[in-house]
Structures are given as C-alpha cells and as structure tokens.
Amino acid sequence: MNIKEVKTLIQAMIEQKCNVTPMFWGRHGLGKSAGGHQAAKALGYKMLDIRLAQKEAIDIAGMLFTFEDKELGMSVTASHPPQWFADALKKGKVIIFFDEFNMARSETTNATFEIVLDRKLNNQKLPDDVFIMCAGNPEDERYQTTPMSESLRDRLMHIKVEGNVDNWLEWAGEEELNPHIVSFIRACPGMLWHQNKLDEKFPVEIRHSERSWERASRIMQLKVDEDLIAECLCGIVGQEIAMAFLKTIEKDNMPINVKEVFAWKKETADRLKKYKESMRQDLIAITCHDFVDYALKNKAEASKHIESVKKFINALDESMAQVVIQGTRAIGADGEKGTVGWAAEFMKDSEIHKKLLAVNEVVKEVKKAKAATEAAKTAR
Numbered sequence: 269m270n271i272k273e274v275k276t277l278i279q280a281m282i283e284q285k286c287n288v289t290p291m292f293w294g295r296h297g298l299g300k301s302a303g304g305h306q307a308a309k310a311l312g313y314k315m316l317d318i319r320l321a322q323k324e325a326i327d328i329a330g331m332l333f334t335f336e337d338k339e340l341g342m343s344v345t346a347s348h349p350p351q352w353f354a355d356a357l358k359k360g361k362v363i364i365f366f367d368e369f370n371m372a373r374s375e376t377t378n379a380t381f382e383i384v385l386d387r388k389l390n391n392q393k394l395p396d397d398v399f400i401m402c403a404g405n406p407e408d409e410r411y412q413t414t415p416m417s418e419s420l421r422d423r424l425m426h427i428k429v430e431g432n433v434d435n436w437l438e439w440a441g442e443e444e445l446n447p448h449i450v451s452f453i454r455a456c457p458g459m460l461w462h463q464n465k466l467d468e469k470f471p472v473e474i475r476h477s478e479r480s481w482e483r484a485s486r487i488m489q490l491k492v493d494e495d496l497i498a499e500c501l502c503g504i505v506g507q508e509i510a511m512a513f514l515k516t517i518e519k520d521n522m523p524i525n526v527k528e529v530f531a532w533k534k535e536t537a538d539r540l541k542k543y544k545e546s547m548r549q550d551l552i553a554i555t556c557h558d559f560v561d562y563a564l565k566n567k568a569e570a571s572k573h574i575e576s577v578k579k580f581i582n583a584l585d586e587s588m589a590q591v592v593i594q595g596t597r598a599i600g601a602d603g604e605k606g607t608v609g610w611a612a613e614f615m616k617d618s619e620i621h622k623k624l625l626a627v628n629e630v631v632k633e634v635k636k637a638k639a640a641t642e643a644a645k646t647a648r
Contacts, residue, residue, distance in 0.1 A: 269499050270432035271439075274303025275310075277427075277500070278363075280492045282311055282399045288483045289384045290503075291369065292403040293471035294429035295410075297461065300403040301367060302439070303429075308363050313399075315363045316352050320372035320380075328379035330390060347390045353383075360397040370404035370413040377420060385423045406471030410464075422477050425487070426503035428470055433457040474506040481505070484513075516551075523554040526562045532576035540583050549588075556588050560595030567599050568606035574613055582619045589623045 269277070274292060281288065292300045301317065308315040320328075330347040337344045349357070356362045366380060384402070387394045394400075402424060405411040433453070440450045453460050487500045501510035516522055528536045543551050559580075563570040570577070577596075581589045593614055600609040614620045 269427050269429055269496070271299055271303050271306075271429065271435045272432070273496060273499075274300075274427070274429060275306040277492060277496055278304055278307040278399070278401065279310060280490055282307065282313070282363075282397075284490055285396055286486050286490055287387060287396075288425050288486050288500075289400045289402065289423065290500075291424035291426050291472075292401065292429050293406060293426060294403075295461075295464070295467055296405060298429055298431055299439075300429050301365060304363050304365050304401055311361075313361045313363050313397075314359070315365055316356065317365050317367060318352060319368050320366050320376055321368035323372060323376055325373075325375045325379040328376060328383070349389055349392060353389055353392070356394055356398045357392060360395045362397075363399045363401060366400070366402040368404065369402040370407065370416060371411070372414060374414050374417070377414065377416065381420060381423070384420075406466065406469070408466050408469075408471070410466065416472075418475060421472070422475065422479055425483060425500055426470075426472050426474060427499060428503075430467070431461050433460055436460055470507070474503065476505040476509065521548075521551070523551045523558070525555070526559055529555070529559055529580045530570075530573040530576050532579045537579070537583050540580075544585065552584070552588055553591075556584070556591045556595075560592060563596050563599065567604055570596075571600065571607040571610075574608055574610065577610075578613065578617050578620060581614070581623070582617070584623075586623050586626045589620070593620070593624065 277290070280286070281290075292303070294300050301315075305315055307313070318328075327350055330349045330353070332345050332347050334343045334345050336342075352364070356364060364383070366384075369377060369380075380402075383389055383394075384400060387398070387400065405413060407413050407415065437450065437454060440453070484501055484504050487497060487504065490497060490500075498510065498514055501513065504510070505513070524536060524539060540552065543549075563577075577592075581592050584592065597611040597614060600607040601611065614624075
C-alpha cells in the first residue's frame with residue numbers, strides 16, 4: 269500500500285467509524301506517518317505523534333496514586349491518565365499515532381493493550397471521533413526491534429507500506445523541494461531510495477485467531493476500493509486465507525447453502541451445473557459436507573425437504589452423491605419422531621439407485637486392481 273492509499277484508508281476508517289487499529293510496517297525514511305497526517309489535515313483532526321521508543325510504560329498507562337476508599341475503610345490505588353490521553357478525551361477529533369511501535373521495550377508496548385483493543389485506559393473510554401494507528405519497522409536484521417507478543421500482534425491489522433515515486437514527486441512539489449532534486453528523481457526514479465531485497469518480504473508473520481475474524485468483518489463493511497479491502501484482510505488473517513476467503517465471495521462463486529438445497533430451484537441446479545463444468549469440485553464438496561452436517565443435526569427439519577434433497581443428489585456426480593447418501597442414509601432408521609427413512613427413500617429413486625450402482629462398480633474395480641497388484645508382489 270502506498271502513502272496515498274494509506275491516507276484513503278485512514279480517512280475512510282475515520283469517516284465510517286471503523287474502530288480497527290492499523291499497524292503500518294515499512295523501512296525507515298518512507299514517511300509512514302504521512303498518510304495519517306494527510307488524513308488528519310483533510311478531516312480537521314489533530315495528530316498526536318507518540319514515539320514509543322522514547323517512552324516508558326508509565327507514559328502510556330499513567331501515574332499510580334492512592335486514595336482512601338471510605339466504604340472499604342482502606343487505601344486503594346488508581347491511575348492518573350497521561351496528558352495526551354486526557355487531551356483526546358476532552359477534545360476529540362484526534363488521531364493517536366503510536367510510532368516506532370516495535371522499537372520500544374516490551375513493557376511499554378504491553379501498556380498499549382487496552383487502548384489498542386478496547387479503545388480505553390483505566391476504564392476511561394475514548395470518544396468515537398478518536399482514531400488509533402501504529403507504525404514500525406520490519407522485523408529483520410536491519411533494525412533493533414522488540415519482538416511483539418502473540419496477543420499484541422493479534423490486536424492489530426498489519427499493513428505493508430511501500431515507496432511510490434509518483435506519490436513522492438507529488439509531495440515534493442507541495443513541499444517545494446529543490447527543483448533540481450525533483451527533476452533528478454523524475455528522470456532517475458530508481459535513485460529515490462536504496463533497493464533492498466528484504467523489502468520484498470512481508471515485514472511480520474500473521475497468526476490469526478477467532479478475534480481476527482471480528483476485525484475482518486468490520487473491514488468488510490468499509491466503502492473503499494476492493495484492492496484496499498484485500499490488503500487489509502491479508503493483514504488480519506494472512507494472505508493465503510484472505511485470498512481463499514475473497515474467492516468465495518466473488519460473483520457466482522459461492523457454495524450452494526443448505527437453505528438453497530431445501531428450496532431446490534432451477535437457478536440452483538444451473539449453478540451446480542456451472543460448478544461441475546468449471547471443475548469447481550471444492551465448492552461442491554463444501555456444499556455436500558455442510559449439508560450432511562446440518563441434516564444430521566436437524567433430522568426432522570431436513571426430512572421435510574426429502575424431495576428437494578433427492579433432486580440435489582441427482583444433480584451431483586457419482587462421487588459427491590455418494591458423500592451425501594452415505595452421510596445421511598441412516599436418518600430415520602432408528603425411528604426418530606418426524607423423520608422419514610432416508611435409505612428407503614433413496615432406493616425408491618431410480619436415478620439415485622443408478623448412481624449407487626456406478627459407485628459400487630468403481631469400488632469393485634479399485635479393489636480388483638489392488639488385489640492384482642498385491643498378487644503380483646507376492647509372485648515375485
């Protein structure tokens with residue numbers, strides 16, 4: 269993501285009140301904070317730049333003090349919030365920017381837990397118009413960084429920020445940098461920064477958890493370009509899982525769900541046919557396994573739709589039909605109230621019967637081939 273995209277993302281998150289904390293990763297000199305400053309300026313916000321590498325835990329969590337609790341009859345401790353937090357509470361319209369995040373001591377970064385995840389400190393909740401963002405350098409041999417704990421890493425949405433010559437030239441013009449320098453970089457864009465192969469890697473390992481999907485859900489509601497959504501999801505659950513998830517929500521690329529099986533219609537049958545023709549066995553397999561799981565847990569409900577179920581099975585190829593038949597044929601066998609005997613219903617249908625016979629023939633051939641192989645080995 270380049271600086272211009274960072275600005276777009278932050279601005280959208282603030283305007284749409286998406287309270288997910290982004291962590292922007294990138295090499296030194298990149299201007300990772302620039303996107304935040306630009307978004308703050310565009311929205312009339314103030315940017316509180318807090319360099320964690322120069323802070324102690326007390327600068328984040330606040331100063332402890334004691335007071336007499338008359339009800340308990342003893343002294344108890346509480347904490348005075350730091351000035352920057354008090355300013356955010358009073359004034360609002362603030363971006364709290366934790367810079368040099370992974371260059372601070374672990375006790376300092378740990379002090380940010382409550383702010384980053386819950387948007388509060390010592391039970392003082394930040395107003396909705398306060399946005400939190402972080403930035404740090406890659407975890408490689410070029411930088412003296414403090415490894416993040418698993419729980420802290422999981423509280424953040426990790427975004428890799430990369431250099432962009434056009435962005436820099438636009439900024440250089442606004443800042444009125446020396447025109448000879450600007451002309452030189454325009455002519456020789458490769459001279460803008462030192463090229464390092466380490467920058468090609470994603471700067472931090474993503475390890476997602478149940479909490480990650482809640483943040484992913486908030487990001488999915490953002491009204492921004494799809495490419496930005498994809499980068500954000502990669503920074504929450506990792507690239508491989510994010511890409512697999514995004515594939516499932518592409519148009520006409522969702523597995524058929526159980527409700528659609530029960531209400532079997534021509535358009536559903538057409539979708540299944542399309543998946544078969546395009547070799548999307550993965551989507552068909554998801555439907556079959558989800559259906560079997562649901563039917564076994566909701567036998568009486570599923571039995572009300574047995575005719576649709578048979579149409580669904582008839583639309584499958586032999587191997588997938590076998591998955592559904594074998595998984596559900598015992599339904600009704602032990603006389604559950606409100607269920608039909610599925611095995612008997614399947615055998616009444618001539619097309620389903622043919623599928624079973626075809627599968628059985630294949631099984632026989634496989635067994636025969638295995639037996640011949642074993643016999644040949646023994647003969648040697």
